[in-house]
Amino acid sequence: MIRLLSASTIPTPMLPLHLPNMHRVAFNAQADLKNVLASENNSKSMLTEYFKANQEHPRARHILYKDFPGSFTWQKKKKFWKPRVERFQIGRIVSANPAEGDRYYLRVLLNHVTGKTSFDDLLTVDGVLCGSFREAAERLGLIEADNTLDNCLTEAEQWAMPCSLRRLFATILVHCEPGDVRGLWDRHLDPMSDDYRRSRTSPIEVEQMVLLDIRGMLQSMGKDIVDFALPSIDDAFDPTEGEAREVIEESTVEFDVDDTKLASSLNLEQRAAYDEILAAVERGDGGVFFVDGLGGTGKTFLYRAMLAKLHKAEWDRQAA
Structure with missing residues (x-):
């Protein structure tokens, strides 16, 4: 059966967004990591090859990254952008949160600047190589002048x-x-x-x-x-x-009163963590503790014992 897709049902290509040398690479679990790293194909992504397409195709230099699928098609196997001869297609860069720092500002630049041939080229403004994508965006006046934060929320409203x-x-x-x-x-x-x-x-x-x-x-x-x-x-x-x-x-977490008896059944490792954490609570020192272990080794049992101990202590304090 042949399935016809209207323009509204054609899947929108999701264009990856990553900082230099931080793109995702898929490989077989049994593969030699040295060979994975040495593979030229694994060094490529849609974004790195967008830069390369700007080097090789004059027509590409006037197209934003997000609009690239409208004029080029991604060849997944060999990883390169090929000039499009088929129907028009819309693309979208994956989202980025302002808290992500430079990855977010990289997206701002890609949404406004065309013709760049590398990450360093994207970082260069008026002949000056900026130290970060945020600095480059600021030098270009993109952050304030184009209401970047407003646009960030407006775009998120389409799907979030x-x-x-x-x-x-x-x-x-x-x-x-x-x-x-x-x-x-x-x-x-x-x-x-x-x-x-x-x-x-x-x-x-x-x-x-x-x-x-x-x-x-x-x-x-x-x-x-x-x-x-x-x-x-x-x-x-x-x-x-x-x-x-x-x-x-x-303060509103409920616990089983019978859990107050769990402390007597802790093993040596659980007891060590129990004593150290509760001692910090009693001294008022605070602190961050990381309890690690495989599933079934008793982490939840330990948590229940500590929670019961603390709740009972609070009840006794209030009763007094």
């Missing part, structure tokens, strides 16, 4: 869920220092609140729910929402009274 958009918005606040925070908020509130609007009729309540969610995300990044020019959170909609979401979640 509202909760993901809220996290992206929080990430932009923390890592990108936007100048017009309130303008960014006003322009993107509707898509960020789409899930809340389905169950609530009051626009004020919807806005407050979005603000509360973003506040929790900012707290997890070590920031306070009051430091940003956003609408105020009304106490009437804030059952937590500003308490960090992680603290609330941890």
